[in-house]
Amino acid sequence: MISYPPEPFRIKVVEKIQLLDREAREKVMEEAGFNVFNIASKDVYIDLLTDSGTGAMSDQQWSAIMQGDEAYAGARSFYRLKESVEKIFSFRYFIPTHQGRAAENILAELLVRPGTMVPSNTHFDTTQANILARGGRPENLVISESEDPSTRYPFKGNMDVAKLERVIEEVGTENIPLGMITITNNASGGQPVSMENIRQASEVYRRHKIPFFIDACRYAENAFFIKSRESGYENKPLLQIANEIFSYADGVIMSAKKDAIVNIGGFLAMNDEQLFNQARNKLVLREGFPTYGGLAGRDLDAIAVGLWEGLEESYLEYRVGQTKYFGERLLQIGVPIVEPPGGHAIYVDAGMMLSHISRDIFPGQALSIELYLEGGIRAVELGSVAFAYEDPSTGETIYPALEMLRLAIPRRVYTRAHFDFVVDVFGRIMENRETIPGYRLTYAPKLLRHFTAAFEPVQ
Ligand SMILES: Cc1ncc(COP(=O)(O)O)c(C=O)c1O
Numbered sequence: 001m002i003s004y005p006p007e008p009f010r011i012k013v014v015e016k017i018q019l020l021d022r023e024a025r026e027k028v029m030e031e032a033g034f035n036v037f038n039i040a041s042k043d044v045y046i047d048l049l050t051d052s053g054t055g056a057m058s059d060q061q062w063s064a065i066m067q068g069d070e071a072y073a074g075a076r077s078f079y080r081l082k083e084s085v086e087k088i089f090s091f092r093y094f095i096p097t098h099q100g101r102a103a104e105n106i107l108a109e110l111l112v113r114p115g116t117m118v119p120s121n122t123h124f125d126t127t128q129a130n131i132l133a134r135g136g137r138p139e140n141l142v143i144s145e146s147e148d149p150s151t152r153y154p155f156k157g158n159m160d161v162a163k164l165e166r167v168i169e170e171v172g173t174e175n176i177p178l179g180m181i182t183i184t185n186n187a188s189g190g191q192p193v194s195m196e197n198i199r200q201a202s203e204v205y206r207r208h209k210i211p212f213f214i215d216a217c218r219y220a221e222n223a224f225f226i227k228s229r230e231s232g233y234e235n236k237p238l239l240q241i242a243n244e245i246f247s248y249a250d251g252v253i254m255s256a257k258k259d260a261i262v263n264i265g266g267f268l269a270m271n272d273e274q275l276f277n278q279a280r281n282k283l284v285l286r287e288g289f290p291t292y293g294g295l296a297g298r299d300l301d302a303i304a305v306g307l308w309e310g311l312e313e314s315y316l317e318y319r320v321g322q323t324k325y326f327g328e329r330l331l332q333i334g335v336p337i338v339e340p341p342g343g344h345a346i347y348v349d350a351g352m353m354l355s356h357i358s359r360d361i362f363p364g365q366a367l368s369i370e371l372y373l374e375g376g377i378r379a380v381e382l383g384s385v386a387f388a389y390e391d392p393s394t395g396e397t398i399y400p401a402l403e404m405l406r407l408a409i410p411r412r413v414y415t416r417a418h419f420d421f422v423v424d425v426f427g428r429i430m431e432n433r434e435t436i437p438g439y440r441l442t443y444a445p446k447l448l449r450h451f452t453a454a455f456e457p458v459q
Contacts, residue, residue: 002328004416005321008314012059019045019376029372033454034439036368036378045376046418048407051344052217053099053257053264055411057302061262064305068298073289077297081304085269088239088307089216089246089254093276094269095283096303098294100217100255101126103268106282107213107253110275111177112136115393119167120180120215121159122146122187125386127180127215127253129447136177137392139167146188147401149338149349154229155194156338157185157222159201168208179205182215183222183245187382189404190218190342192225195233195244202248211272212248217255219245221343224316238311251275258344260306261411265299310411319343323409326419333427338402344409350383351403354436359384359403361438361458367405367429370436375425379407385441386450 020028020043032038041047047054057065069075078096085094097103104127112118114135123131123138131138141163145153159181168176181201184192198214205212223241227233233241246252251270256262270276280290287294309315320343327341330348338347350364357363364383371377380386383403391398407422429436439455 002325002332003321004325005318007412007415008312008318009058009412017045018042022373025373025376029369033442034365034369034457035450035453035455036372036380037451039372039378043376044372044378046414046422047378048345048409048422049378049380051258051408051410052255053262054413055257055261055263056413057261057263057306058309058412060309061302061305064301065298068296068301070297072292074291075297075300077300077304078291081267081300084304084307085267088242088311089252089269090243091246091251091269092271093273094267095276095280095290096293096295096300097266097268097283097287099257099264100215100253100266101130102287102294103253103255103266104130106268106279106286107178108134108136109282110278111211113177116175116177117167117171118178118180119159119164119176121157121182121193122185123180124182124186124215125382125448125450127182128387128389132389132392133447135392140187141167142185142188146185146191149189149336149347149352149402152340154340155192155197155225157183157188157191157193157342158197159193161197161200161204164201164204168204168210173208173210176208176210178213179210180213180215184218184225184343186218186344187387187400189338189347189402190345190406191338192222192229192342194230195226195241196230198245198248211250211275213251213253213270214246214249216246216252217258218344219252219254220259220310220316221320223311224313224320225343228320238313238316242311256303256306259310260303261310262299262302262306265295265303267293319411322416322419325416326407326409326422329419329423330426333423334430335426338404346407346409347382347402348405348407349402350381350405353430354433356434357436357438359399361440362403362455363438364403364405365439365455366436369439370429371405371425374429375422377422377425379405381450382406385453
């Protein structure tokens, strides 16, 4: 019997959802060009497209919203957020942004030049796209254990530090404007990164004088994994673990839509005063005055409170336990997933589940379509549609290691019965999986194509 953790909250507000009948779902899918991003939310029954900005805010956050100070400059809301950010992240400077990719854009504009390279364990799609958009080359150096979905290595999101050393030797420090690590490692199965690995990567970056930025949107879930899996951390408070993580870096980009459990918001924080001044100028140009970024004062207050709620141990026990329950139940019925289950999502190995579909006709996309047709469930392909790209110097197509379908879990939103429903739908798909067709692209932009691409089934 797989256990499900009781929610450390009770429900005060509800939102109605409905399951359309099969015929209506087929019509919706065709009209969406076989891309679930084009489906209206009202037509989705269980929405596992993303955990970003889709969480349920608490009564404390909603009351903080009522205290939002909407002054253009120097709002109280800014100072409340500043206090939370300083206590958890401990960088000297920070600026709010409207979401994570706005912080990425500013950083990439300031640092990335054509022909330069930015290493990470694995870049997420928006980070990858922001580096490519400036003519840079994103380099993924995740450990090889991550390529085998069934290996139960506790920190499968880790960076291969020896590889990092080799790549720096080959490319030269002058061609590496910054180095990164993503916690948890979203594009590699939502897997955590150990403290030891962050420390080692930091040591390499610092020895080579390469500024080290952490993509920190799921830092609290990562801190919880460190506490539960890494020896020496079992008795440390999560705040102390977070402080230690960030002590190894020179800055962070943060999408608050994840572990700060808000619907919009992000920030960029760093220690370098000169870089901060430049970032602030870019912010004024594109996002807004430095004390509000692209946000309303009330949004800043919701983040200030949410950052602490996202770091509570009882909440994280429930959150990670819920993901584990979902993943273990899928495994039980034979669905291949990335193991062990991570923090915010379950990643189905669609390449394996639909092995009759070759990667040029997108098994992950095919599974996302089938999941909606069978059960009104929405999930996102994270395989060759999202991540394959042309190397700017060679023109060669670089494929991701795995063809995955991500079932992301919005925070504090769905109950055990919802997950059981999704597992039942997967059960039905498993029975008829050989009949599922592949899909070919009929439209695709050059960058971030999965958001707006259109497809047709391959007969
Ligand atoms: C690891 C990672 N980095 C960056 C981002 C970008 O954040 P945002 O969606 O707020 O722009 C995301 C969003 O999904 C993410 O998962």
